[in-house]
Amino acid sequence: ISLCFILICLFIHCVCRYPLGMSSGQIQDEDISASSQWSESTAARYGRLDCEEGDGAWCPEITVEPDSLKEFLQIDLRSLHFITLVGTQGRHAGGIGNEFAQMYKIKYSRDGRRWISWRNRQGKQVIEGNRNAYDIVLKDLEPPIIARFVRFMPVTDHSMNVCMRVELYGCEWLDGLVSYNAPAGEQMSFLLTFFLFLFPSIYHHMTEGLGQLTDGVCGLDDFTLSHVYNVWPGYDYVGWNNESFPSGYVEIMFEFDRTRNFTTMKVHCNNMFSRHVKAFRQVVCYFHSESDWEATPLTFSPVVDEKNPSARFVTVNLANHMASAIKCQFYFADAWMMFSEITFQSVQCLHNLDCPSPEEDPTHKVDDSNTRILIGCLVAIIFILVAIIVIILWRQVWQKMLEKASRRMLDDELTASLSIQSETFGYNHNQLSTNSEQESNSTYERIFPLGPDYQEPSRLICKLPEFAQSSEEPASTSTAASKSTTTTTVVQDGVPHYAEADIVNLQGVTGSNTYAIPAVTMDLLSGKDVAVEEFPRKLLTFKEKLGEGQFGEVHLCEAEGMQEFMNKEFLFDIPEDQPVLVAVKMLRSDANKNARNDFLKEIKIMSRLKDPNIIRLLAVCIYSDPLCMITEYMENGDLNQFLSRHEPEGQLALLSNAPTVSFNNLCYMATQIASGMKYLSSLNFVHRDLATRNCLVGKNYTIKIADFGMSRNLYSGDYYRIQGRAVLPIRWMSWESILLGKFTTASDVWAFGVTLWEILNFCKEQPYSQLTDEQVIENTGEFFRDQKRQIYLPQPVLCPDSLYKIMLSCWRRNTKERPSFQEIHKALLEIQP
Ligand code: ADE
Numbered sequence: 101i102s103l104c105f106i107l108i109c110l111f112i113h114c115v116c117r118y119p120l121g122m123s124s125g126q127i128q129d130e131d132i133s134a135s136s137q138w139s140e141s142t143a144a145r146y147g148r149l150d151c152e153e154g155d156g157a158w159c160p161e162i163t164v165e166p167d168s169l170k171e172f173l174q175i176d177l178r179s180l181h182f183i184t185l186v187g188t189q190g191r192h193a194g195g196i197g198n199e200f201a202q203m204y205k206i207k208y209s210r211d212g213r214r215w216i217s218w219r220n221r222q223g224k225q226v227i228e229g230n231r232n233a234y235d236i237v238l239k240d241l242e243p244p245i246i247a248r249f250v251r252f253m254p255v256t257d258h259s260m261n262v263c264m265r266v267e268l269y270g271c272e273w274l275d276g277l278v279s280y281n282a283p284a285g286e287q288m289s290f291l292l293t294f295f296l297f298l299f300p301s302i303y304h305h306m307t308e309g310l311g312q313l314t315d316g317v318c319g320l321d322d323f324t325l326s327h328v329y330n331v332w333p334g335y336d337y338v339g340w341n342n343e344s345f346p347s348g349y350v351e352i353m354f355e356f357d358r359t360r361n362f363t364t365m366k367v368h369c370n371n372m373f374s375r376h377v378k379a380f381r382q383v384v385c386y387f388h389s390e391s392d393w394e395a396t397p398l399t400f401s402p403v404v405d406e407k408n409p410s411a412r413f414v415t416v417n418l419a420n421h422m423a424s425a426i427k428c429q430f431y432f433a434d435a436w437m438m439f440s441e442i443t444f445q446s447v448q449c450l451h452n453l454d455c456p457s458p459e460e461d462p463t464h465k466v467d468d469s470n471t472r473i474l475i476g477c478l479v480a481i482i483f484i485l486v487a488i489i490v491i492i493l494w495r496q497v498w499q500k501m502l503e504k505a506s507r508r509m510l511d512d513e514l515t516a517s518l519s520i521q522s523e524t525f526g527y528n529h530n531q532l533s534t535n536s537e538q539e540s541n542s543t544y545e546r547i548f549p550l551g552p553d554y555q556e557p558s559r560l561i562c563k564l565p566e567f568a569q570s571s572e573e574p575a576s577t578s579t580a581a582s583k584s585t586t587t588t589t590v591v592q593d594g595v596p597h598y599a600e601a602d603i604v605n606l607q608g609v610t611g612s613n614t615y616a617i618p619a620v621t622m623d624l625l626s627g628k629d630v631a632v633e634e635f636p637r638k639l640l641t642f643k644e645k646l647g648e649g650q651f652g653e654v655h656l657c658e659a660e661g662m663q664e665f666m667n668k669e670f671l672f673d674i675p676e677d678q679p680v681l682v683a684v685k686m687l688r689s690d691a692n693k694n695a696r697n698d699f700l701k702e703i704k705i706m707s708r709l710k711d712p713n714i715i716r717l718l719a720v721c722i723y724s725d726p727l728c729m730i731t732e733y734m735e736n737g738d739l740n741q742f743l744s745r746h747e748p749e750g751q752l753a754l755l756s757n758a759p760t761v762s763f764n765n766l767c768y769m770a771t772q773i774a775s776g777m778k779y780l781s782s783l784n785f786v787h788r789d790l791a792t793r794n795c796l797v798g799k800n801y802t803i804k805i806a807d808f809g810m811s812r813n814l815y816s817g818d819y820y821r822i823q824g825r826a827v828l829p830i831r832w833m834s835w836e837s838i839l840l841g842k843f844t845t846a847s848d849v850w851a852f853g854v855t856l857w858e859i860l861n862f863c864k865e866q867p868y869s870q871l872t873d874e875q876v877i878e879n880t881g882e883f884f885r886d887q888k889r890q891i892y893l894p895q896p897v898l899c900p901d902s903l904y905k906i907m908l909s910c911w912r913r914n915t916k917e918r919p920s921f922q923e924i925h926k927a928l929l930e931i932q933p
Contacts, residue, residue: 116182116184116244116270116271117184117185117269117270117271118269118270118271119149119187119267119268119269120177120181120183120267120268120269120270122147122148122149122151122175122265122266122267122268123148123149123150123151123267125148127148127175127177129145131175131176131177131178132144132145132147132148132158132173132174132175132176133173133174133176134147134158134160134171134172134173134174135160135170135171135172135173135174136160136161136162136171137158137159137160137161138159138160138161138263139155139159140154141154141155142154142155142156142157142158142159142191142263143158144158144173144174145158146158146265147173147252147264147265147266148265148266148267149187149188149189149236149265149266149267150189150236150265150267151265152192152193152194155191155193155197156191156192156193156194156196156197156263156265157189157190157191157192157193157197157199157263157264157265158173158263158264158265159191159199159261159262159263159264160254160262162708163259163260163261163262163708163783164201164254164255164256164259164260164261164262165256165259166255166256166257166258166259169205169253169255171253171254171262172207172251172252172253172254173251173252173264173266174249174250174251174252175249175250175251175266175268176212176248176249177247177248177249177250177268178248179248179272179273179357180210180246180247180248180272180273180276180278180357181246181247181248181268181270181271181272181273182244182245182246182270182271182272182273183208183241183244183245183246183247183250183268183269183270184240184241184244184269184270185238185239185240185241185268185269185270186206186227186238186239186241186250186252186266186267186268186269187236187237187238187239187266187267187268187269188200188201188204188229188230188236188237188239188252188264188265188266189230189233189234189235189236189237189264189265189266190230190232190233190234190262190263190264190265191233191263191264191265192233192234194841195840195841195842195843196843197233197263198233198784198786198843198844198845199233199260199261199262199263199784200229200230200231200232200233200262200263200264200784201229201230201252201254201255201256201262201263201264202228202229202230202231202255202256202257203226203227203228203229203254203255203256203257204226204227204229204252204253204254204255204264205217205218205225205226205227205252205253205255206218206225206227206241206245206250206251206252206253207250207251207253208245208247208249208250208251209247209248209249210246210247210248210249210278210279211248211278212248212249215249215251218241218245220242220243221242221243226255227239229254233263238269244270246273246277246314250268252264252266258782259782259783260782260783260784261783261784261785274446275314275356275443275444275445275446276356276357276358276360276444276446277314277354277355277356277357277444278355278356278357279354279355280313280314280352280353280354280355280442281352281353281355282313282338282350282351282352282353283340283344283345283350283351285337285338285339285340286339286340286341286344313338313439313440313441313442314441314442314443318336318368318411318440318441319336319337319368319370319411319438319440319441320336320411321370321372321409321410321411322372323336323337323370323372323375323377323438324375336440337370337438337439337440338438338439338440339370339377339436339437339438340432340436340437340438341435341436342432342434342435342436342437343435345432347429348431348432349384349429349430349431349432350429350430350432350437351427351428351429351430352427352428352430352442353425353426353427353428354425354426354427354428354442354444355424355425356423356424356425356426356444356446358424359389359390359422359423359424360422360423360424360444360446360447361420361421361422361446361447362387362418362420362421362422362423362426362444362445362446363417363418363420363445363446363447364415364416364417364418364444364445365385365415365416365418365426365428365442365443365444365445366413366414366415366416366441366442366443366444366445367379367380367383367413367414367416367430367439367441367442368411368412368413368414368439368440368441368442369411369412369413369414369437369438369439369440370411370438370439370440371405371408371409371410371411371412372409372411373406373409373434374409375436376434376435376436377434377435377436377437377438378404378405378406378432378433378434378436378437379402379404379405379412379414379433379437380402380414380430380431380432380433380437381401381402381404381431381432381433382399382400382401382402382430382431383399383400383401383416383428383429383430383431384397384398384399384428384429384431385397385398385399385400385416385418385421385426385427385428385429386426386427386428387421387422387423387425387426388423388424388425388426388427389421389422389423389424393427394421394423398418398419398421400416400417402414404433411440413441416428418444420447426444632665632703632707632717632718632719632720633665633719633720634719634720634721634722634723635659635662635665635718635719635720635721635728635730636721637721637724637728639659639660639661639662640657640658640659640660640682640684640721640728640730641657641658641659641660641679642655642657643655643656643657643658643681644656646683646737651687651688651691651695651699652685652686652687652688652691652699652726653685653686653688654683654684654685654686655683655684655686656681656682656683656684656733657681657682657683657684657730658679658680658681658682659679659680659681659682659718659719659730660679662679662680662682662718662719662730663676663680665718665719665730666680666718681733681735682718682730682731682732682733683730683731683732683733683734684728684729684730684731685728685729685730685731686726686727686728687699687725687726687727687728688726689725689726696727699727699729700722700727702729703717703720703722703727703729705785706729706731707720709779709780709783709785711775711776711779711780712772712775712776712802712804713772713773713775713776713779713803713804713805714776714779714780714804714805714806715731715732715734715796715804715805715806716731716732716804717729717730717731718730718731718732731806732798732804734796734797734798734802734804735797735798735799736796736797736798736799737796737797738792738793738794738795738796738797739769739792739793739795739796739797739803739859739863740791740792740793740858740863741863742797743761743792743858743859743862743863743864744862744863744864745758745759746758746759746760746761746862747759747760747761747862748760748761748763748862748898749761749762749763761801761862763898764932765801766859766860766898767903767928767931767932768801768932769795769797769801769803769859770855770856770859770928771925771928771929771932772802772803772804773790773795773803773805773852773855774852774921774924774925774928775925776803776804776805777790777805777848777852777921777924778920778921778922778924778925780805780848780921781845781848781920781921781922784845786843786844786845786847786848787805787807787848787851788837788843788847788848789807789829789832789851790805790832790848790851790852790855791829791832791851791854791855791858792855792858792859792863794806794807795855829851830873830876830877830880831854831866831867831868831876832850832851832854832855832867833847833850833851833880834846834847834850834851834911834915835880835881835883835884835913836915837850838877838880839880839881839884844915845920845921846915846916846918847915848921849910849918849919849920849921849924850910850911850918852910852921852924853893853906853907853908853909853910853911854867854893854910856903856906856907856910857893857896857899857907860896860898860899860903861896861898862898867893868891868893871891879891883911883913884913886913892908892911893907893911900931902927902931903931906919906924906927906928906931910924
């Protein structure tokens with residue numbers, strides 16, 4: 101019987117697991133709100149599980165700090181709901197996003213005023229969240245909650261950007277019970293084989309309105325046995341001792357959401373008479389409707405059962421009394437009375453299991469009528485279990501078959517389309533097969549079913565010439581030679597940089613492709629989103645042009661009074677009343693709307709990055725055109741040019757009189773880049789274009805990471821143009837970024853390996869300089885297949901084995917096997933003499 105009771109309760113939990121409408125849209129946008137939002141396109145209404153609208157999730161305005169608990173996503177369910185399960189997901193946005201909540205807390209409220217923090221049965225509030233931006237993680241709420249309002253509050257252990265999509269699962273709570281008030285339970289102690297056995301009843305739940313008596317979990321027949329949830333014996337019961345109640349009864353007051361027509365009340369009681377616990381002998385209920393208590397109460401006396409020690413539901417017929425509050429006095433039948441659940445049935449109990457059937461005995465009785473329901477439950481549970489087992493087995497077999505088939509096809513086709521045949525590997529353009537170009541569209545499609553690593557294929561591969569049935573240039577006419585010329589063409593006006601195209605639309609005009617953040621369509625001009633101040637443009641004096649790009653220029657300027665805008669740490673070597681040298685990145689006033697948006701986006705991101713190895717945004721001029729961002733000036737320009745001008749220490753340098761950089765200083769610079777990247781990755785930012793050209797050099801070999809779309813003209817050879825539309829830094833990109841459009845911290849690690857290689861070569865050679873762009877992409881296919889045919893960048897002459905080992909680890913095929921920036925940074929510190 102007790103198993104059956106548990107099954108009933110479990111059944112409620114099992115069936116009451118309907119998605120409540122975040123994904124389906126049943127919950128209206130206006131019922132989803134948040135503490136803040138990063139931008140209009142990441143507002144609360146985009147926090148719907150499995151939906152990709154807007155920028156793909158709700159993201160709070162600022163980085164979530166540990167212990168701050170300021171940010172939340174709130175859902176108003178409009179009525180009380182029994183919530184048994186929650187689901188969360190991060191922001192993936194087709195591979196662009198990489199923000200998710202690793203942990204979160206839940207708060208709930210029935211009236212929107214009093215908020216209660218959800219805790220599990222062990223008292224823990226924090227729920228484990230997501231580990232990546234795309235998988236949905238479901239968590240059972242044990243105990244479940246009854247609430248109208250629910251808040252998801254991201255929790256972090258370090259300051260990081262977080263975005264969330266969520267769903268609530270459960271069903272409407274038709275009891276209408278809003279709160280109950282009962283005397284606190286008491287402790288029972290008795291000698292059990294020489295141990296003093298304590299049975300703590302629940303105190304705190306009583307004050308929380310709804311709690312132990314309405315958590316949908318029924319207690320066991322023998323309350324001394326440990327409960328399934330690993331909590332103390334008797335956890336599910338609230339118990340009272342007769343001696344503490346001179347009146348001989350315990351009075352519990354129940355308040356409901358509105359006036360209801362009550363048919364029954366069911367009280368789940370323990371009846372372990374061997375321990376002096378019995379169900380109540382009588383109950384007297386008073387009804388409060390309109391403004392007063394009804395004069396005549398309802399009295400009911402169940403048969404006191406001294407034969408069967410099972411816990412049971414005692415059903416009390418409430419005879420269709422109308423009430424918004426009910427006060428019941430339960431009379432003791434023995435020294436103890438213990439309840440674990442109380443439920444009410446009113447006329448509106450639509451899918452409530454406990455609805456009385458019309459033929460049910462109207463008098464008061466120990467409830468046997470659940471038998472039919474129980475049988476139904478058991479059959480349903482067995483059916484569900486069998487279905488689950490069949491589905492699991494079917495999925496496993498199917499997945500295996502698919503995997504095998506995919507691998508076979510993939511290998512065949514990639515061999516045909518991606519790999520450079522052994523003779524083609526002589527770097528001869530003309531030998532690249534045109535057949536493979538025509539066949540490889542389908543190849544990419546087949547990468548998809550391989551597993552979670554391949555879940556988010558971008559359209560990138562389809563855009564690559566040899567994979568595309570290009571509309572601009574039919575595959576049959578696109579010869580390798582013509583392709584190789586396109587790659588070296590200087591980017592022309594109107595041709596967006598790589599991510600500006602629809603492949604990965606994060607590209608900033610002036611290099612704002614740097615970080616994977618929610619795209620912004622915000623009104624930055626309001627100033628609200630920017631964490632830096634507006635600088636009076638007239639106080640800037642132009643000195644010289646530092647760089648030029650498609651949509652603007654970078655100027656070296658003197659800024660008067662900039663000291664006020666600078667952090668103390670920058671000020672130590674700057675005289676107070678002299679102009680400060682700054683770099684001013686300026687958007688051309690005729691730049692298109694996308695470029696403008698990207699420029700503002702870059703400002704927003706940069707304004708929040710504060711690290712010694714990340715270029716610092718000092719101020720902006722965005723109140724009028726041309727839009728400007730003012731950054732610190734790094735007197736030695738970018739690292740690529742800097743190293744190209746220098747030579748390694750040694751005979752050769754002595755002879756040529758060229759300036760030198762010592763090995764120690766090379767290591768020092770690499771370590772700083774690793775440190776800056778460690779910071780970015782800790783914020784979950786993905787740079788996407790790490791290379792020496794995007795690192796700036798200051799005094800004494802200090803390095804700061806930046807990104808300069810401006811310098812694309814200078815370095816156009818480093819970027820690969822796709823169908824004349826987008827440019828990609830393919831020589832720095834991981835295989836998964838090229839083939840699957842996946843940009844993650846692990847792909848930044850890959851790019852770091854290439855950057856390290858550049859540094860050790862004094863930037864005298866482009867990575868894979870002997871390969872054409874097409875061959876680089878084909879080599880990517882070899883990295884994917886991992887059949888030892890991939891070509892690695894060679895060990896630079898100056899490079900000790902320990903450093904080369906780091907590079908090779910960055911280029912591991914499996915993203916999880918690549919080191920983190922933290923590990924790289926540590927390893928470099930150890931190498932640095
Ligand atoms: N070129 C572009 N930005 C620069 C900066 N901040 N310092 C020096 N050179 C630059």
